[in-house]
Amino acid sequence: MSSSSVPSSDAARDFLAEAEEIVEELGTQLADLADMAEKGTLEPDLLNAIFRGAHSLKGLAGMFGFGMIAEVAHHAENLLDWLRMGKVSLTTEVLELLFASAELLTSLLRACVDGTLDQHQAAATAHAAAISAYLNPTAPTVEIPLLEQLGLSESLMGALTEYEEHRLKENCSKGRHIYVVHASFELATFDQGLSQVTDILKSHGEVISTLPSVGENMETHIDFDLLAGSDRNEQEFAALLKDLDVSIQVAGSAGAVSQSEPAPVSAPAVPEVEAAAIFPDKAGIPVKLPVLEGATASPDEPLTAKSMSRTVRVDIGKLDELMNIVGELVLAHSSISSIANRMRAEGFSRMAIDLGKAAKGLERRLTDLQKGVMDIRMIPVGQLYEKMSRIVRKVSREQGKKIELKMYGAETELDKLIVEDIADPLMHIIRNAIDHGIESPERRLAAGKDERGTVRLSSFQKGNHVVIEVEDDGGGIDIEKIKQKALSKGVVQDIGGMTDREALDLIFMPGFSTADTITDISGRGVGMDVVRNNIAAVSGMVDIETRLGQGSRFTIVLPITLAIIKALIIFCAGRTYAVPITSVVESLILEPADIKTVEGKEVINLRDQTLPLLRLERLFKIDRIGSNPGDQYVVIVGSAEKRLGLVVDDLLGQQDIVIKPLGTAFKALRGISGAADLGDQRTILVLDAGGIIGETMRSGGA
Amino acid sequence: MKSFTILIVDDSAAMRSLLVSTLETLGNLAIVQAPNGFEALRMLPREQVDLVLTDINMPDINGLELLSFIRNNPIYKDVPVVVISTEGSRKDIEKGLSLGANEYLVKPFQPEQLLEIVKRFL
Numbered sequence: 001m002s003s004s005s006v007p008s009s010d011a012a013r014d015f016l017a018e019a020e021e022i023v024e025e026l027g028t029q030l031a032d033l034a035d036m037a038e039k040g041t042l043e044p045d046l047l048n049a050i051f052r053g054a055h056s057l058k059g060l061a062g063m064f065g066f067g068m069i070a071e072v073a074h075h076a077e078n079l080l081d082w083l084r085m086g087k088v089s090l091t092t093e094v095l096e097l098l099f100a101s102a103e104l105l106t107s108l109l110r111a112c113v114d115g116t117l118d119q120h121q122a123a124a125t126a127h128a129a130a131i132s133a134y135l136n137p138t139a140p141t142v143e144i145p146l147l148e149q150l151g152l153s154e155s156l157m158g159a160l161t162e163y164e165e166h167r168l169k170e171n172c173s174k175g176r177h178i179y180v181v182h183a184s185f186e187l188a189t190f191d192q193g194l195s196q197v198t199d200i201l202k203s204h205g206e207v208i209s210t211l212p213s214v215g216e217n218m219e220t221h222i223d224f225d226l227l228a229g230s231d232r233n234e235q236e237f238a239a240l241l242k243d244l245d246v247s248i249q250v251a252g253s254a255g256a257v258s259q260s261e262p263a264p265v266s267a268p269a270v271p272e273v274e275a276a277a278i279f280p281d282k283a284g285i286p287v288k289l290p291v292l293e294g295a296t297a298s299p300d301e302p303l304t305a306k307s308m309s310r311t312v313r314v315d316i317g318k319l320d321e322l323m324n325i326v327g328e329l330v331l332a333h334s335s336i337s338s339i340a341n342r343m344r345a346e347g348f349s350r351m352a353i354d355l356g357k358a359a360k361g362l363e364r365r366l367t368d369l370q371k372g373v374m375d376i377r378m379i380p381v382g383q384l385y386e387k388m389s390r391i392v393r394k395v396s397r398e399q400g401k402k403i404e405l406k407m408y409g410a411e412t413e414l415d416k417l418i419v420e421d422i423a424d425p426l427m428h429i430i431r432n433a434i435d436h437g438i439e440s441p442e443r444r445l446a447a448g449k450d451e452r453g454t455v456r457l458s459s460f461q462k463g464n465h466v467v468i469e470v471e472d473d474g475g476g477i478d479i480e481k482i483k484q485k486a487l488s489k490g491v492v493q494d495i496g497g498m499t500d501r502e503a504l505d506l507i508f509m510p511g512f513s514t515a516d517t518i519t520d521i522s523g524r525g526v527g528m529d530v531v532r533n534n535i536a537a538v539s540g541m542v543d544i545e546t547r548l549g550q551g552s553r554f555t556i557v558l559p560i561t562l563a564i565i566k567a568l569i570i571f572c573a574g575r576t577y578a579v580p581i582t583s584v585v586e587s588l589i590l591e592p593a594d595i596k597t598v599e600g601k602e603v604i605n606l607r608d609q610t611l612p613l614l615r616l617e618r619l620f621k622i623d624r625i626g627s628n629p630g631d632q633y634v635v636i637v638g639s640a641e642k643r644l645g646l647v648v649d650d651l652l653g654q655q656d657i658v659i660k661p662l663g664t665a666f667k668a669l670r671g672i673s674g675a676a677d678l679g680d681q682r683t684i685l686v687l688d689a690g691g692i693i694g695e696t697m698r699s700g701g702a
Numbered sequence: 703m704k705s706f707t708i709l710i711v712d713d714s715a716a717m718r719s720l721l722v723s724t725l726e727t728l729g730n731l732a733i734v735q736a737p738n739g740f741e742a743l744r745m746l747p748r749e750q751v752d753l754v755l756t757d758i759n760m761p762d763i764n765g766l767e768l769l770s771f772i773r774n775n776p777i778y779k780d781v782p783v784v785v786i787s788t789e790g791s792r793k794d795i796e797k798g799l800s801l802g803a804n805e806y807l808v809k810p811f812q813p814e815q816l817l818e819i820v821k822r823f824l
Contacts, residue, residue, distance in 0.1 A: 059788035062810030159770035212771035
């Protein structure tokens with residue numbers, strides 16, 4: 001189940017995994033940046049983090065021999081560097097360039113996997129040119145405050161990067177006070193103590209640099225000098241840190257630091273801070289502030305070798321393997337259970353009961369294990385939301401439409417593989433909603449709607465499924481127009497008596513498009529047929545509801561995971577099969593009298609709908625031994641919007657199965673997605689509802 | 703005899719494993735890795751580090767700050783430090799050298815360049 005197109009070398013895989021992570025993060029951070037820009041607040045830390053992302057990507061790509069990616073990252077990095085250094089300002093155009101960079105990098109990474117990197121050379125060149133146009137030296141920058149006047153120690157100044165120097169200047173020119181906070185922490189837990197201090201400093205200003213230094217107890221402790229800028233005067237500043245064991249020094253004459261002001265009455269416990277310039281001779285007298293219990297690490301705590309990073313990156317293939325083993329264990333358990341049952345039936349009652357109990361205990365643990373492995377694969381769909389909000393931003397900008405994207409249920413969890421596979425179809429549905437659904441602001445106003453259109457993206461879990469809905473309040477789908485289009489394109493020959501639902505289904509036909517001009521916003525014109533196929537590939541279904549003038553709703557129903565699935569075990573003509581429960585709509589007892597024949601095809605009428613029937617033995621060309629199968633059942637399966645009734649002899653119940661591929665020799669086989677082991681050493685075929693329906697439609701029915 | 707210990711400090715896992723696999727060709731080396739400056743500070747007293755390879759651009763504390771700490775600390779001040787950085791941060795590299803970096807390597811570099819530099823300190 002692991003993807004096969006990833007380059008074989010481990011190094012390249014490492015690179016791709018990390019690069020993907022960086023680019024994804026970049027997208028999220030850019031969205032945050034855009035929000036901030038809208039509000040007029042700009043967080044230098046965020047900008048610097050974005051810069052660092054581009055910078056790391058450039059370095060990585062260069063090292064791993066992906067020159068084009070390094071080049072694109074380099075240009076993005078340049079633009080970001082100018083931004084963070086205050087040489088260009090964050091205009092809408094610059095933001096768009098940054099978004100475009102992130103998108104280009106995403107497609108380049110994808111191209112690495114597909115081996116189609118060469119095709120993007122033109123895009124990369126255009127990107128470079130677009131950015132270079134922005135990086136023209138502008139008017140000389142504002143007068144730079146003389147950092148020497150701050151009287152900071154050489155060791156502190158010497159370790160400042162170019163960017164940190166810039167931030168120091170910025171803080172000075174904003175008239176902020178510059179402080180050096182000195183703190184000493186136990187080696188084992190310094191990061192906790194340090195973050196306590198930085199959190200306070202950041203909420204009242206900015207931490208410009210964190211310099212580890214050497215203190216009195218250098219064997220057991222590590223000291224830090226934190227260079228910070230803040231609007232607070234020294235008394236206020238000291239009050240902020242009064243609970244921590246730190247000393248504060250005020251840097252020279254950066255602004256109007258009044259040294260004679262009395263300590264504020266509100267903080268009587270704080271001794272007056274003696275301000276002093278921090279010359280290398282450390283003439284300043286640091287004031288030891290009162291220590292609060294628990295503020296520093298307990299000295300008893302042992303040194304720890306634990307890594308600070310709490311995450312592990314795992315190839316999903318390894319999880320698949322693990323899941324397979326869990327699946328095997330589940331099967332082994334079922335055979336133990338059935339042995340226990342047989343023993344009980346044959347009269348070994350005492351041992352049978354003990355064995356049964358042991359098997360129950362095993363089952364509970366197995367369930368935990370299975371859930372544990374599943375949980376690792378699960379990621380919140382919120383990760384998709386971030387991508388989607390970027391796309392909405394981009395498309396609405398391009399189309400001059402005003403759109404509000406409302407997102408719900410970002411915490412809903414879904415298998416990582418499904419999340420990845422669903423990203424493209426979801427993107428196309430959302431693009432369609434903006435492109436064809438939401439009207440222009442003028443038309444919306446004329447129709448008495450808010451000029452700002454709304455796209456609602458919501459996800460929730462429903463039993464063993466996750467439902468993702470995309471709803472817009474646009475113009476809805478004109479069913480008459482669809483019918484006419486289908487007729488003129490020759491997709492159908494006759495539209496007489498076609499129901500609305502059937503007409504809507506036409507949208508999913510290959511080569512169908514209702515837009516008068518095909519807008520190729522995605523860079524590749526992908527039709528809804530591809531969207532449906534992609535969703536069906538992860539055993540999902542998609543449905544449309546629409547109301548003319550009021551909007552449309554696309555509902556995607558997905559299984560939570562593909563690793564272990566629940567299946568309905570069916571029996572037909574002497575053979576056993578599994579049907580993934582996600583494809584089963586319902587099942588019912590077949591009354592032979594209900595079967596009607598339309599154009600030689602068997603159908604039944606179900607709640608005023610005609611449901612075509614398929615006899616499995618005919619599909620697989622199996623001779624039935626004995627003529628009368630007795631009572632039969634209809635298992636109604638669905639793929640996308642299509643429904644089909646499978647006629648089977650018996651329903652054997654539900655079971656968790658692990659689908660195993662049949663191998664390339666059977667690849668051409670339609671209607672079977674793989675094989676699965678039942679607990680009793682039997683291997684059965686797993687039916688692929690989408691394939692069977694497709695096959696049936698193609699061959700003109702059962 | 704204690705084997706020569708190299709500390710690699712880089713926030714990129716892919717970069718660290720690339721460095722490790724390159725260095726492993728030299729044989730008999732102990733290689734320890736830190737994903738950030740904090741972890742490096744913690745490893746220094748624990749591992750008897752003979753050589754530090756550090757990236758510059760890292761969150762929290764950067765390579766220059768780490769370097770400054772090493773040079774100002776009587777215990778580690780003689781440990782050789784190689785600063786690795788991406789082209790474009792030349793000013794920072796100059797700063798690194800003035801802070802007492804023994805060598806600098808600009809990304810992208812060839813494995814041989816790294817090996818040649820490291821061999822000098824073995």
